[in-house]
Amino acid sequence: MRKFLMFVLLISVFTSLNLSAAIYKGQREFVRNCAKCHKAGQAFVATKRKIEWRSYTRAKGDRLKDIHLESKEASKSHRYFSSKKFSKNVRHLEDFLLEYAKDSGNVPACN
DSSP states (O other), X not given: OHHHHHHHHHHHHHHHHHHHHHHHHHHHHIIIIITTTOOOHHHXXXXXXXXXXXXXXXXXXXXXXXXXXXOSTTGGGHHHHHSHHHHHHHHHHXXXXXXXXXXXXXXXXXX
């Protein structure tokens, strides 16, 4: 019984560490690639609710990607949204956006 409890405890610790890491990675992606155009990171992320951010990042971020690629104002980001890096890290970006959405009650520290 004791071994089982230790196993459950270890699994829960590793799971919680992975969730935090994904949000941190998403924040890093936002700061590196999105803050160039969306300078007010805290204000920008908190403009939409969780359901809205989910709709943008669903299907590997296709909607978010399309919005940026169709916009002439977002020409600085075209290279990033066309890259494999975006496709690979969109899940982390989604975790970050959902964590600090308008209806989450959390406030990011984008610096």
